[in-house]
Each structure stands twice: as structure tokens, then as C-alpha cells.
Amino acid sequence: MKKLLVAALLALGLAQAQQVTITYWQYDFKSKVDTINELIKQFEAANPGIKVVQQTFPYDAYQQKVASAVAAGQGPDVVNLYYGWLPTWVKAGYLQALPDELSKSLDTDFIGMVQAAKVNGKYYGIPTAVRALALFYNKDLFKAAGIKNPPRTWDEFYAAGQKLTVKQGNRYTQIGYGISPDGQDHNVVREILVRQAGGRPYSDDDRKVLYGGPEGLKAFRTYTDWVKKYDIGIPNFFPGNNGYRDGFIAGKIGMIIDGSFAIGTIRDGAKFNWGVTEIPIDRPGARKANFGSFWLHGLSPLATGAKRDAALKFLQFITSADTERMWLERVGELPARKAILKDPKLSTDPIYGPFVVGLSYAKATPFVDEAAQRKVMVDAINRVLLENADPDTSLKQAAAEDQKILDQFWK
Amino acid sequence: MKPRFSLATREALWALAFLAIPLVFFLFIRIYPAFQALWLSLFEWNADPAKRHYVGLEHYSRMLTDATLGKALRNTVLYTVIGVPLQLALGLILALLLQSVTRLRDLFRAIYFTPYITPAVAVAWVFSWMLSPNFGIVNEVLGLLGIPAQKFLTSPAQALPTVTAIVVWQNLGFQVVLFLAGLESIPRTYYEAARIDGAGGWATFRHITLPLLNPVMVFSAVIATIGFLQLFTQVVNLNFTDQGGPVGSTLTLALYIYQLAFARFQLGYAAAVTVLLFGLILIITLVQLRILSRRVEY
Structure with missing residues (x-):
């Protein structure tokens, strides 16, 4: 035993x-x-x-x-x-x-x-x-505003955005595009608009910030004009985490740019018809870009x-x-x-x-310190949108701050 | 058999034994790690202790050119300079009013204390909705009064005062309780004597209430100052996806330390900033104790 x-x-x-x-x-x-x-x-x-x-x-x-x-x-x-x-x-x-x-x-x-x-x-x-980014749009709001198709170019995007924006006095009750610098928009600027304008956000060896150049400045002005010139949305329309997505799900925002990771949340929450389309471009045949x-x-x-x-x-x-x-x-x-x-x-x-197609030309930004680099771009956008800073000055400041982060990392 | 120690000695030994437990706790869980931060601030962080290399005062010299740190420092001082006097003044006013209330006294006290025991996260969420420029009730009310909608938390200029106000609102209940206890401890006879001598309301407040509240005042000022210097939870939750924003306008030292350490894995530099915060709190507290706790003469 x-x-x-x-x-x-x-x-x-x-x-x-x-x-x-x-x-x-x-x-x-x-x-x-x-x-x-x-x-x-x-x-x-x-x-x-x-x-x-x-x-x-x-x-x-x-x-x-x-x-x-x-x-x-x-x-x-x-x-x-x-x-x-x-x-x-x-x-x-x-x-x-x-x-x-x-x-x-x-x-x-x-x-x-x-x-x-x-x-x-x-x-x-x-x-x-x-994951990649794409444009989510509220089909019911589009229909009510008499917009037939989802936007393929930025001009169509502005036109749709303006039709979808509703104001009561100075307060917005509905907006066309869910502006969200700290959501995906900082990626939209860096990786999509800069490349669509013919530039590159960083050098291939990832040691130099390049978005402070002319293409970057053009892209940055394009983005801040969504609020400043075209008035298709305002930042912080909905409070809270990912307010832009919550606002879209609540049916108060016509369009948002979001990642494929948001599909589940939107599918569970949205009580209306919605669709997804590729990120708009400058004109048919123009350069495409996406953030992966x-x-x-x-x-x-x-x-x-x-x-x-x-x-x-x-x-x-x-x-x-x-x-x-x-x-x-x-x-x-x-x-x-x-x-x-x-x-x-x-x-x-x-x-x-639209996400799978977007993936085929998507690039993953080569961050070295994502938390810090995101903040640099979010602050650059907010200086213009919230403090009326000059877009060129604000972006150049961001490029310099970002360069400092790269230098600190590679040192 | 005669006991080896007298009863008094044995009692003292027991007391020491019980005191030793929290003492050990403070030494090893609080004080030792605090000094470890000092040591850590001289090293480049690595998960493997063998690979942490000594960098001397490099982190401290980096602080001198760190614009974000400058902003966090400036904000932290602003929070304290606005928040502490506001909290003390409002707390005292409310305590004086509550003391003169005789009916439903406990109910009022409970109401004023509620914010203090409400989780800061919940408070932050409710406030970010109430203060929303487009949907918030506060702007709704302002609109009825003919005042244009304010941006509050979403404006780089208004965010810091707004956060301060919310923190003060939350701390007020505790402050009121402190002052009420202080007021209760002032002997009634002083007031009676003053009344007989013909002193008015302001004179009794100025010459009896205020001087006799001094110990509570000193305690409150020191605790409130430390609280504002370490401000973190409310700031994180009031702008969750851009913590410390917009444009860094609400960033505090404590939040910056957290971001450096746990979002950017620069624990060595974070430790150096922690040492700075520690020094700041130490100096301010010592100065406060020196200036405020003068001997009171009646």
C-alpha cells in the first residue's frame, strides 16, 4: 500500500x-x-x-x-x-x-x-x-435631407455635412460630421489627409517629422476648415468617451470616421439604417489613403x-x-x-x-510614443478649433514637439 | 510568581505592539517606496532591474526644458491658489449658516455631505453632461437668463476654473463638517460675555470665532492644499479621451506623472517629477504651518 x-x-x-x-x-x-x-x-x-x-x-x-x-x-x-x-x-x-x-x-x-x-x-x-478607417453614415438622416448617395469626394462630404447640420440659435441640435480630434481625427489628419495632399507624415526611417511641410500644412488647413469654413460640425458635441460615436448612435450626427473596431458597438446601438463607405478623396481618381x-x-x-x-x-x-x-x-x-x-x-x-478595400492602401503610422504623439496632434487641432490659433503656426509647433519626441526616443 | 513588569509597563508594551503594526506598514508600504522613487529618478527605467542604468541628474535637467511639465506645474499651482481659499471661505460661510439653523439641522448636514461621498468618477460624468455647451442644463438656464452658452470644460480658458469649482463643490461637505466641529468647540460663554459687553455680530466673529477656529483653519488649509496639489481623479474623468486637455489646460503634475509612467513607460523620469511634486508639497506645507499656526491670544 x-x-x-x-x-x-x-x-x-x-x-x-x-x-x-x-x-x-x-x-x-x-x-x-x-x-x-x-x-x-x-x-x-x-x-x-x-x-x-x-x-x-x-x-x-x-x-x-x-x-x-x-x-x-x-x-x-x-x-x-x-x-x-x-x-x-x-x-x-x-x-x-x-x-x-x-x-x-x-x-x-x-x-x-x-x-x-x-x-x-x-x-x-x-x-x-x-483595422482600418471608413466613413459611417446615417442613411435615414441622408434620406430626410434629400442626399442620395454617400459622399465619394470631399466636396460631396462638405455638401452633405452642411445639409445635415441643424442649429437652434447658437446651439447645435444635429451635426453633419462628428468632429473628434481625440477620436480618430488625429489619425485622419496625419495618415490620410497628409498623404492625399501628396505628403508623408514621417520619413521612411522614422527619424524626421515631415508633416510640417507644405503638403502637411495644406492637409491641416483642409481639416480645420471642416469646422471653421464649412461648419459641418463642432468638437465635443456629445460629452463623454467617444462622444462622436455615441452621438452617431443617438442619431444626432450624420457621419463619422471610425475604425472597423466600432462596427460591433454601432450595430448593437444604432436604431436606424446606416451604411459604411470608403474615406472620401479629392476628386475621382485622386490618391487614396487610410490609417491602419x-x-x-x-x-x-x-x-x-x-x-x-x-x-x-x-x-x-x-x-x-x-x-x-x-x-x-x-x-x-x-x-x-x-x-x-x-x-x-x-x-x-x-x-x-469598405474597410477591407481601405486596408489595401492603409498605412500604420510608425509611432515611437503613441500617447505623446497623439496628444501633440490633438493639441494642434484644438489650438485652432478652440483657441482660434493660426493653423500654420499651430501645425509647425506640433511638428517641432513631435520631432523632440522622436529625438528623445532615438537618442 | 510576581510578574516581571509592572501593570503600567505592560500596558505600554501592549500599546507599542499595536502601534508597531501600522508603523511597519508605513515604513515599508509608504515611506520606503517614497525613498525608492528618489533613487529610481537617477536611473533609466527597465523592466529588468539589472538593465536599469544610472543616468545621474539627466532626468532633472530634462525637466528644465519640458514645456508640458511647466504647464502642469503652473496649472497645479493655479488649482491650489484658486481652490483652497474658495473651499475654506465657502465652507466657513456654510458652516456658520448651518450652525444657526435649528430645524432639520441633520438633514441639511446630510445634504451638504452627500457630494463628498459620491464617487468622483460619477460626479465627473454627470457634470460633463450638465455643462455640455449643446445639451447641458446649465447652459439651458443661462440661456433663459439671456447669457450666451458657455463652453466650460471644452474651452481651454474655462476648463481649469470649471474643474476647480467641481472639486470645491465635492470637498465642501467635508470642509463644512470640519468647521462645524470647530464652531461647536468654542465655549458659549465667550459669546455671552461679548454680548454683555455690547459687541456686535461682526466683532464677535472677528475677535472670537475666527481666532478660536485657527487650529481647524490650519488643518483645513494644509489638507486642502495637499489635496489640490495631488489633484488627479476628477481631471482624468472630466475629459477622459484627452486627459488633462483641452490643449493641456487642466493637466496636473499628478496626472503628468501617471502618463509618463504608465502610458509612456518612462518610469525613471516619472520618478524625478514625483520628487519635484514631493518637494513642492513639503515646502508649501512647512511654510503654511509656519505662517498660519501663530499662537492665538484672547
Whole structure:
């Protein structure tokens, strides 16, 4: 009896030794958390020696948790992050570079914008899904205002915007476009309008800010004129987080530019007919541009030895072609692999279509310090819209501040 | 057997034992990390402690050319300079009024105290709707009075005073309770004596109430000042997607530290700014204690 017990304990100990537990972290978003839980079940069934624990945190506290937990050696092995955070995370030692075998597949199988997951020539993570921007419009409001088609050029956009803007004295009761510098509009200026005007926001090596040049100034004036000249909207029309989206869902805003990540929220909330169309351009045939972005899964420095092997396996599993299809179905985010994006069913879908088409010419801004660089552009816009600053002066100031952030990072 | 220590000594030992627990807590959870921040401010941060390299006073020299820090510092001082006197003055006025109320006294006190126990996040949300230039009730009322709609939180010029007003409104309940306690502790006999001597309302306030409220006043001023110097929650929530905005007009030192550390992972520089905030609070508190707590002569 005693011998049997010892043998059983030994066997248990052996099994324990072979069992590796890794931790996956992401912020709390129900459909993502549920899908990852299901993926973990599948993964554990296929890899009996590995156990994966998912931990989630509210979005506002997420980076704070990562910052302190990894430093204390208690954090995640595989961690989800916004691509714009990558350079600061890498610099502060929160991620380890991926092995070369994985890099090759990223270069060949994934959409070009994943290049933004590289720092100093090395990949630090893999995305499951990618996002682009498009114009959401309220079909019922369009109909009521006698507008037949969604705008394809900016002139049509202004005309529609003006028809949709309703004022009562000095107060707006409905606006044509949901101006939101701190929503997606700072990306619209930097990555869409600057490129449509023939410029580039940053140099190819990401060391120089270029949007302070003539094309950038033209693009910036175009954007601030939406409020100043065409009067198709006002900032802070709806208070709160993402007020522009809330205002659209409430039926008080005719058009917004938002990401594919907003589809789910709008679908659940909007009680009217709405549609999606590609971002307008200067004139038919003119240059197109879009802002692409993604969340990716990286490997923290805590994943070492057997844990690192297990983490790499899990990382590949949650970025596989099968996972991406499931992700599209469950979470509603667009796949990051070129082959799946080519599916004609996706590009002709009335809702996903404009985003998929947009992805084909989208670029992910090469941020080095997204939080700071976003603020620079948001402030540049607000100085003009809220403080009546001269657009050229304001943008030149932003370019100088942004350059300082780049210099500080590369120093 | 005779006990080794006398009863008094044993009681003192017990008291010390109980005091030791919070003492250990403060030493290791509060004071030690505070000094660690001082140490950290001399290093470039890395998740791996072995890779944190020493940079000397580099973070401190960076502060000198950091325009955002300058703005945060200026805002923090403004919040304090406007907020503290406002909070003390309004608190005292309300406390004096409440003291003279005899009916439904507790109800009034409860009403004034409610904002203090309401979560700051909820307060921020409700206020951002009430103060909305297009839908807010406040502008609705102003419109009825013939005053044009104000931008409040969405205007770089008005945002800081608006945030200050909201914070004062929220702290007022606590301030009133402090002053009420102070007022109750002033012996009635002084007022009676003054009345017999023919002193009027202003004279009794000036020569009895104010001097005898001095200890409460000093305590309130110090606590309120520290509170405003550390202002964070309301600022974050009143403009959630552009925290500290518009155009940095509501940014505080505490929020800037948070952004540097947890949105930009520059924990070394954030620690240096924390040291600056610590120094600021220390100096201002010492000065306040010196100026305000003069001995009162009756």
C-alpha cells in the first residue's frame, strides 16, 4: 500500500514537472475574452503539457498593471498590446524579440502594415486582426435631407455635412460630421489627409517629422476648415468617451470616421439604417489613403526556457489562419493574413467591404510614443478649433514637439 | 510568581505592539517606496532591474526644458491658489449658516455631505453632461437668463476654473463638517460675555470665532492644499479621451506623472517629477504651518 502511494506521488510529481503553465494578458473586452477562452480550450486539448491562464484588466488600468507586474516578475508570458505602444515597451524592456522563423512568415503571409511591429529590424509581436478607417453614415438622416448617395469626394462630404447640420440659435441640435480630434481625427489628419495632399507624415526611417511641410500644412488647413469654413460640425458635441460615436448612435450626427473596431458597438446601438463607405478623396481618381492599426500579441521577458517554448506555440496558435477566421466571426475584427483578406465574400460585404478595400492602401503610422504623439496632434487641432490659433503656426509647433519626441526616443 | 513588569509597563508594551503594526506598514508600504522613487529618478527605467542604468541628474535637467511639465506645474499651482481659499471661505460661510439653523439641522448636514461621498468618477460624468455647451442644463438656464452658452470644460480658458469649482463643490461637505466641529468647540460663554459687553455680530466673529477656529483653519488649509496639489481623479474623468486637455489646460503634475509612467513607460523620469511634486508639497506645507499656526491670544 505504502509503495503504491509513493509510486502514485512520484507519477504525479513527474506529470507536474512536465506541465508548463503560461499566462496570457489582455484588456477586458467581452467578445475577445470569450474567444480567447475558447481558443485556450482548443490549444490545451492539442498540447496536453501546457496550461494557459488568461487574465484581463480594465482598459484604463491595463498598461499600469503591465508596467508594475512585469518589473516585479509576476506578469504575463504572452501579452496583448496596441502597436503604437510597441517602441516604448521594447525600449523599457517589456518585450523580447521573436525568433527568425516567425519573422519570415510575418513578412510573407501578413498584410504589409505589420512591419510596424518591428523595432530596429526585429519583430516583437504578431497580430490576430487589423483595422482600418471608413466613413459611417446615417442613411435615414441622408434620406430626410434629400442626399442620395454617400459622399465619394470631399466636396460631396462638405455638401452633405452642411445639409445635415441643424442649429437652434447658437446651439447645435444635429451635426453633419462628428468632429473628434481625440477620436480618430488625429489619425485622419496625419495618415490620410497628409498623404492625399501628396505628403508623408514621417520619413521612411522614422527619424524626421515631415508633416510640417507644405503638403502637411495644406492637409491641416483642409481639416480645420471642416469646422471653421464649412461648419459641418463642432468638437465635443456629445460629452463623454467617444462622444462622436455615441452621438452617431443617438442619431444626432450624420457621419463619422471610425475604425472597423466600432462596427460591433454601432450595430448593437444604432436604431436606424446606416451604411459604411470608403474615406472620401479629392476628386475621382485622386490618391487614396487610410490609417491602419492593430493589436498584437508579444512575448514578455518573463517567458524563458520551457515557458518560452510554450508561449511561442500559443502565440502561433492564436495568430493562425483558423483563429483569424474564428476571430472575424466572433469578435468582428478583420484578419491580418493576406490570403484571408482576399476572400471576395469579405471585400463585397456592405459593412466590412469598405474597410477591407481601405486596408489595401492603409498605412500604420510608425509611432515611437503613441500617447505623446497623439496628444501633440490633438493639441494642434484644438489650438485652432478652440483657441482660434493660426493653423500654420499651430501645425509647425506640433511638428517641432513631435520631432523632440522622436529625438528623445532615438537618442 | 510576581510578574516581571509592572501593570503600567505592560500596558505600554501592549500599546507599542499595536502601534508597531501600522508603523511597519508605513515604513515599508509608504515611506520606503517614497525613498525608492528618489533613487529610481537617477536611473533609466527597465523592466529588468539589472538593465536599469544610472543616468545621474539627466532626468532633472530634462525637466528644465519640458514645456508640458511647466504647464502642469503652473496649472497645479493655479488649482491650489484658486481652490483652497474658495473651499475654506465657502465652507466657513456654510458652516456658520448651518450652525444657526435649528430645524432639520441633520438633514441639511446630510445634504451638504452627500457630494463628498459620491464617487468622483460619477460626479465627473454627470457634470460633463450638465455643462455640455449643446445639451447641458446649465447652459439651458443661462440661456433663459439671456447669457450666451458657455463652453466650460471644452474651452481651454474655462476648463481649469470649471474643474476647480467641481472639486470645491465635492470637498465642501467635508470642509463644512470640519468647521462645524470647530464652531461647536468654542465655549458659549465667550459669546455671552461679548454680548454683555455690547459687541456686535461682526466683532464677535472677528475677535472670537475666527481666532478660536485657527487650529481647524490650519488643518483645513494644509489638507486642502495637499489635496489640490495631488489633484488627479476628477481631471482624468472630466475629459477622459484627452486627459488633462483641452490643449493641456487642466493637466496636473499628478496626472503628468501617471502618463509618463504608465502610458509612456518612462518610469525613471516619472520618478524625478514625483520628487519635484514631493518637494513642492513639503515646502508649501512647512511654510503654511509656519505662517498660519501663530499662537492665538484672547
